[in-house]
Amino acid sequence: MKLPTSITTLIAGILVTLISLWYGQNHGWMPEAASREAPLVDNLFNVMMTIATALFLLIQGALIISIIKFRQKPGDNTDGPPQEGDIGLEIVWTAIPVVIVMVLSIYSFEVYNEMGGLDPAASKDPGPQKTAVVPGTAMAATLPGQEKLALGVGVPPNLQGNNAIVNVDVLGLQYAWIFTYPDSGVVSGELHVPTGQNVKLNIVAQDVIHAVWIPQFRLKQDAIPGRDTQLRFKPEVAGTYPLICAELCGAYHGAMRTQVIVHTPEEYDEWLQSQIAAKEQGDGLTIAQIMADNDNRLARHTQDWNISPEAIAALQEMPHSLDSHHLQHL
Ligand SMILES: [Cu+2]
Structure with a gap:
């Protein structure tokens, strides 16, 4: 019995998805998570690992299938069929990475913010914050004479005011x-x-x-x-x-x-x-x-x-x- 290509593709897609989702959570590559900040980074890493696993399986799978299925038959010394460009295919394989990179950059920016990387007040505790909010923007401005902004990971937005x-x-x-x-x-x-x-x-x-x-x-x-x-x-x-x-x-x-x-x-x-x-x-x-x-x-x-x-x-x-x-x- 030979299954139609659409069915085998669907089954392969489901398998790749399931394996990627499982491995993304069970890769065991990270050391112990011992801080409040660690799970934020780990969740991002797990998403990247899931995407990377899916890509790995798709690319290596296509490679192995091609090597076996399209290998040279004995006695066949003809050239392969000439392949011209395929606009549709090129749009797809450009669009998918663009979406993946955009999602990951927004997500990682959010993680950085949640860890306190964008600490707008550049917390210098103890002591009052000497910053003001510029009207019409969400950005804090530095008042003249204030110390240089601290670099690094500061106070997360939900912990502002905690010294x-x-x-x-x-x-x-x-x-x-x-x-x-x-x-x-x-x-x-x-x-x-x-x-x-x-x-x-x-x-x-x-x-x-x-x-x-x-x-x-x-x-x-x-x-x-x-x-x-x-x-x-x-x-x-x-x-x-x-x-x-x-x-x-x-x-x-x-x-x-x-x-x-x-x-x-x-x-x-x-x-x-x-x-x-x-x-x-x-x-x-x-x-x-x-x-x-x-x-x-x-x-x-x-x-x-x-x-x-x-x-x-x-x-x-x-x-x-x-x-x-x-x-x-x-
Ligand atoms: Cu050193």
Whole structure:
């Protein structure tokens, strides 16, 4: 029995749709989603994955069917039929990608907005917002004398007016991250945050451009010398996650990574109190200790990588490397 082409095409279409919809939700390519922002990004990614799977199946399917069905028959040395252009086909295969790209760009813009990427007030909390709304537009205007707009992910539209509960100053430098908690003066080489609370990272770079990347939060933001950037987020799942420099920043860029430790609020308070107590007794971490620690870690890496001590010494003499002069400015 031979099914008519329209029926086989319909069945193939249904199969491709079902497989794509299933795989779009079950690809397992993303790490754990540990922040309020993560599901927004994941939903967008799943839509892209669904479309990509359908395209993959259609194109590879057509290719394989063509290879088998239209292959050269034994003894047939004639040319294939000449194919001229097909206006209808060309309109279709132009229109479909245009629609897909438009939908994805509008959707991703919406996700960025929902995460706070378009934070019109460029939240600088605490303190009142010094912005005004220009009549007739939905855009906020900067008043004269206001600070430069903050770059990065700010307050989502539905959370306007909420100040961050946890503020952390983040300094990126070759090749370490240093986290300072301005309310208590605690300094750490790892980022500690509590679940369920709004966190704001105030990010600066000391030497070159770095980037804070926390894959489990689906967030990434450049750290730029001379220009403040920010990341606002809400951790939701307790755990330990990597924080990685995502901007090639020098010879040891690959080793510029640390950890984010998401505590429950009680554990977080315990950690903070213990750090404050250690600081008061004079054995809290200092920036110099964090850097020394980091240098030891780099030294271990360089042994694994078979890099000579001379090469390391040469690197340490490079103008951007950290010296006591830089430390005095911190
Ligand atoms: Cu870096």
